[in-house]
Amino acid sequence: MRWLHLAVIILFAAATTIFVAQNLGIVTISFLGSNGRIPLALLVGVVYLLGAATGGSLFALLRRSYGRSRPNVMGPA
Secondary structure: OHHHHHHHHHHHHHHHHHHHHHOOOEEEEEEOOEEEEEEHHHHHHHHHHHHHHHHHHHHHHHHHHHHHHOOOOOOOO
8 A cells, every 4th residue: 555655646746747847937926915926837846845744744643643542552651
C-alpha cells in the first residue's frame, strides 16, 4: 500500500510540474482587497506547497490524536 501512495504522490507532483511548465502567463489575483499580478506557474507552485504543508500537518495531528485516544493495552510504563 505504501508503494501505491508513493506512486500517487509522484504522479500528482509530475502533473503539477508539467502544468506549471506549460502555463507561464501572468494572472491577476485578488485577496482581502489587495490585487497582484504574478506568473500562474508561481501561483500554482505556492498553492501546491501550502496544500502539502497543511495536509501533512493535519494528517500528523489526526494520527497523534488518534494514537493518544486509544487505551493503552500494555498497561502503564
